[in-house]
Amino acid sequence: xxxxxxxxxxxxxxxxxxxxxxxxxxxxxxxxxxxxxxxxxxxxxxxxxxxxxxxxxxxxxxxxxxxxxxxxxxxxxxxxxxxxxxxxxxxxxxxxxxxxxxxxxxxxxxxxxxxxxxxxxx
Amino acid sequence: xxxxxxxxxxxxxxxxxxxxxxxxxxxxxxxxxxxxxxxxxxxxxxxxxxxxxxxxxxxxxxxxxxxxxxxxxxxxxxxxxxxxxxxxxxxxxxxxxxxxxxxxxxxxxxxxxxxxxxxxxxxxxxxxxxxxxxxxxxxxxxxxx
Numbered sequence: 001x002x003x004x005x006x007x008x009x010x011x012x013x014x015x016x017x018x019x020x021x022x023x024x025x026x027x028x029x030x031x032x033x034x035x036x037x038x039x040x041x042x043x044x045x046x047x048x049x050x051x052x053x054x055x056x057x058x059x060x061x062x063x064x065x066x067x068x069x070x071x072x073x074x075x076x077x078x079x080x081x082x083x084x085x086x087x088x089x090x091x092x093x094x095x096x097x098x099x100x101x102x103x104x105x106x107x108x109x110x111x112x113x114x115x116x117x118x119x120x121x122x
Numbered sequence: 123x124x125x126x127x128x129x130x131x132x133x134x135x136x137x138x139x140x141x142x143x144x145x146x147x148x149x150x151x152x153x154x155x156x157x158x159x160x161x162x163x164x165x166x167x168x169x170x171x172x173x174x175x176x177x178x179x180x181x182x183x184x185x186x187x188x189x190x191x192x193x194x195x196x197x198x199x200x201x202x203x204x205x206x207x208x209x210x211x212x213x214x215x216x217x218x219x220x221x222x223x224x225x226x227x228x229x230x231x232x233x234x235x236x237x238x239x240x241x242x243x244x245x246x247x248x249x250x251x252x253x254x255x256x257x258x259x260x261x262x263x264x265x266x267x
Contacts, residue, residue, distance in 0.1 A: 010153075017152065022206035025144075033246075059156075061159035065180075066212075067214065070212065094250070102243075102247065105185050112223075116194070116195075
């Protein structure tokens with residue numbers, strides 16, 4: 001039962017992040033690249049002011065899966081590194097938190113670029 | 123015809139904004155991806171994978187599936203109606219890396235695949251990193267007092 005509640009929270013919060021972006025795309029003609037940049041930056045900012053962590057505690061993957069969650073892992077990584085190592089942590093912490101996603105995207109993107117041919121646009 | 127009447131005329135002639143439909147699909151698909159991520163997390167924890175590892179493994183899994191679907195040409199079919207629903211989750215980031223890599227393969231492995239991979243992912247990493255460094259410096263300064 002608790003599992004189902006987790007799923008619903010993740011669904012609603014994650015879905016709402018997407019709806020907000022959809023409204024921005026439809027109403028302001030922001031390109032997808034700008035949306036992604038906006039989301040990752042907003043994620044860092046919201047984490048910095050302490051608003052994003054409670055959302056992650058509430059919605060789990062509903063908050064970590066949208067690209068704002070990528071900003072969250074960058075900011076959390078930086079915060080932990082500054083706590084441990086001081087100012088140098090501002091430079092070293094970000095990629096510690098986000099390395100999994102970035103390295104996976106590069107590795108699998110490269111792998112499938114080797115394996116597949118491009119598909120003609122329909 | 124005055125300005126107001128003309129405005130109304132134009133409005134009536136414009137194609138109906140599919141905003142509501144777009145949002146419904148974005149909500150549905152985005153929500154599904156996030157609850158799939160949540161299910162994966164529970165599955166990995168159930169398999170006794172340590173929590174920190176499991177939390178990294180979830181986005182890695184999503185990235186793998188998105189890159190594969192991009193390679194198969196299926197991702198675009200889903201993204202066409204899902205809009206922001208597939209863009210905003212990490213699936214969109216993975217697609218933004220894999221799609222130009224595959225498309226520009228003919229330009230070679232260095233300047234084609236290697237460089238074009240970062241057409242969209244590059245700005246995301248640049249601005250994400252910049253913001254996090256600024257936050258780190260401010261956090262450090264605040265910690266001094």
